[in-house]
Amino acid sequence: MLNPPKPMPFFEALAFAEVFSALASRVPKLVPPFGMAVVRLKEHLAGKVCQLDFQLSCLQQAVFFKSQLYQSFLDHHFEFRFEAAVANHGGADVERLEEVKALIADGRGTDEIKECLALAATMLGLGEEGVKLEFLMSQEERLSKWRAWQPKDPRLQLAPLLVRSQVWKKTAGREFAELVSMLAPWKGAIAHLSHPVLKQLVFLLNKLLAIDSLEEASRSHAEASRVELLFAGEFFGRSSAC
Known part of the structure; x- marks a missing residue:
């Protein structure tokens, strides 16, 4: 028995x-x-x-x-x-990390489970955000596996950007622009990533932000000029009346 x-x-x-x-x-x-x-x-x-x-x-x-x-x-x-x-999506990262370490130390589980535990240990650890993001986005499978651990992680929104065919062939222009805009909060963390698609998208995002800054500066300058003209017109109008 x-x-x-x-x-x-x-x-x-x-x-x-x-x-x-x-x-x-x-x-x-x-x-x-x-x-x-x-x-x-x-x-x-x-x-x-x-x-x-x-x-x-x-x-x-x-x-x-x-x-x-x-x-x-x-x-x-x-x-x-x-x-x-x-x-345990709502658990604290520290507590979840301790349980992950205990499971890794146990040594049981399939190779797939061990890969999931290694992923969780990295993402729940105290490493730099840029390093974590590069590790997460270096393989598409990691994104899907991490989604099971933390489905509300905002970094998962970047997943479509990793699929070149989806971005360039199946995504409408407006949707593509929205995807690119998602990079803005992570621009500093992904500035040094080696992923070719992300490098091109960050380059594009920087260009768009630069153009937006120039347009904003131009609008501010035009608004200031308009205020000066209105003020000058009102001043000279009063002077003439006197």
Whole structure:
């Protein structure tokens, strides 16, 4: 029972534990030590027991900890913690980072999960915003993965700018202008990025901002001149009347 031919899926392991739980509630004496260990493990993973005490001898614990049944429980518990960490959108970055580090230290999970954890550790860490942004936007897959962790991150609005074909072939001029305008708050952070599309867009944005500044200066100058003329006309009109 403890070592089936292959790792036991969690729902089977849980059903296996339920048998011992039901039996322990009726006739505790019929439940062997390993059965009670399974029951305690189930209660621990369900959050009913804070500290896990198997009440087994050293030899029994060695057998139990190496069993595929126990590993199945641990694998499920890791997946549960990972999913909870991803879904904790409102949590503080510091707390989320600590949980991510704990999951990384656990060493479990698929390669995809490990990549997600590495991404989260970088984005939730204390690195410079420019470095984070360059890391996030260096691969389109990272944007989609980070969206699961922080769906309201304003940096995700820049995602369409990374798809060259979408920007130049499928986006209307007005929409493209709106996309470019999204770069303005991040202009300082992305000034030194190596992404070719972003470099061109930042160059375009700087040109547009320069033109806008010139036009604003021109409008201000014209307005000042108009005020001076009106003032002069009123002054000379009064002088003539005198």
